[in-house]
Amino acid sequence: MTAIDVTPVGAAAPEHVPYEPPAAVRRGGTALVLVLLIVFPLLFSNPAVTSIGVFSMIFLVAACGWNIFSGYSGYISIGHAAYYGIGQYTVALLVLHLKVAAGWDTFTLLPVAGLIAAVLAVPIGFVLLRVRKHTFIILTVAVMFILQLLAFNLTSWTNGSGGLELPFPTWSGSFFNEPFYYIGLAAAVVACVVSWWVRRSKYGLGLLSIRDDEDRARGLGIRTTRTKLIAYALSAFFVGIAGGLYAPFVGSVYPQFGFDPNFDLAVAVLVFVGGIGTLSGPVIGTLLLIPLQQYFYLQFGNDNLFLIAYGVLFILILRLLPGGVAPAVTQLYRRVLVARRLRATEPPAPPGTPAAPGEAERKEGTP
């Protein structure tokens, strides 16, 4: 696995050109995105548009959570719908058995959904994390399907393929989406903050070192199993919350939509398009693709053309920006910066002298 966004400590950056935009730009950008997300439902009150917003928030929570494990550890999970489904069923079963009122009371169950997903992720992860690479990828899918089949078969709990119905909140139609949107946004902010903390902490460094070379990381004294397991449970927590938000929003839970193979791939795709293993990647990928996908769906959904459009678009993105949007932007920024520095430090060459050898060296150092 190539490191994408890690600032190499030893490698001398040519002329100390930073690998990231300055803090002011990053903070300003983050604040701008956050403000835009907060005022979004106030500007567009059309329920069709705000429901796209709710789906974006659900996927944003899931993508940030997924990235904490798969992005930072390099273990690609295509089975996190397992926790999406667990989150959905947790909320549905608690609402139905404890007779929780629909609406705001249901949202108090979200942390429970996350916690149950995380607790179940520990034994599952312990088994899964014994294998690596492709086998790990496929095993995650297998576990997801085991859970899906259990949801189909344990009919006394889950009502099998009949699914569970959740009561809808009694909010009026024009205000229905907004609470889901803001709760989703809050959960997404928490997920991003946790992701940021992991990225900056010593624990996160251990996780990143596992991505770069697991055997060597172990040799350096990192408790690899424990490190991976914590990240796995952490990401399951957020994906569980995403599921817990989805179930009351659509008002029903079915095995094939809870433990949904499409969800698995969708989340991986979002993060990959944005830039896997980066902090901003999941956010960029989700805010770019989910609205687009929903737009395609609304526009061409009748003739199934949206799948073709989405597939072609996805191929194009993979071809044009193989590392993802976020790394491409940082690289572009850095290239501009390096070029500008080179031009600034270059003394105007006296006519007749050949190009200094130092120049060639410096150019080699640029990415």
Added chain:
Amino acid sequence: MLVLQAIIDGILVGGFYALMAGGLTLVFGVMDIVNFAQGILVVLGAYLSYALYSHLHIDPFLGLLITIPVMFGVGITVYWTMIKPIKRERVIMSLLTMFAVGTAVEGILDYIFTSNLVAIHTSYVNASVRLGSLVFPSIYLYAFVMSVLILGGVYYLLYRTRFGRSLRASMQNPTAARLVGINTDWVSAFTLGIGVGLAAAGGMVFGLTNSFDAASSYDLISRLLAIVILGGFGSLSGALVASILMLVIQDVVAVVWSPTWGQTTFYIVLVLVLLIRPQGLLGRKAVRAQ
């Protein structure tokens, strides 16, 4: 007796699952890529046979003479246009690329054939052969014979021909294979062609034995990946053993317990086996670690 019947059914159906999974495992072994589109390509093969049968009245088995070369061409085209340009993170990028290709193909199939379930109804679909108290649907017998023939052909290609030797060399060590003058690009392209061609053959049988639509691909790909993992990535005989094992387990559990638990049991067996042998039943130990 029911159990015996279930076991024999499992072996017969396992034969054609081995066709589809064999394509997947070969492609992985040579190119290190997971062909996530194999499921939808199988369905594409089924639709091609369906179209040939319903519009031109060509028998599906005869139609393979058309569909396999067509799908072979599809595989080669996909290799040169999609897989070859991938420079880094090959494993996950190729998986995502194939997923994207699969999504587009699914959309196209949905558009052309709509999402109504179809099935290929030839005259022999409902016929069966009786042997004592055992009953075999004759379509399963035909399919099994065809699968054995095709897999035998692939074996011959792999172990008795010059191309097979270059293919196995590329599998073992791509760099060294290039050094001794093997054009690994063409080997990879042909391998993907063969893999997709096998999907055409498997798809034909799938279309004869199931009603299907484009969305059937998700169930298929998860089963195929499970088979390939259980057998060991890159091992053709592993794919055969694992497919038969999977179908036998499923059928036997369906008889002695309940049909709903068949597939769950298989996945649980898969997880248990991998705990003991992470490389699968017949897989090589991963020497190309990391």
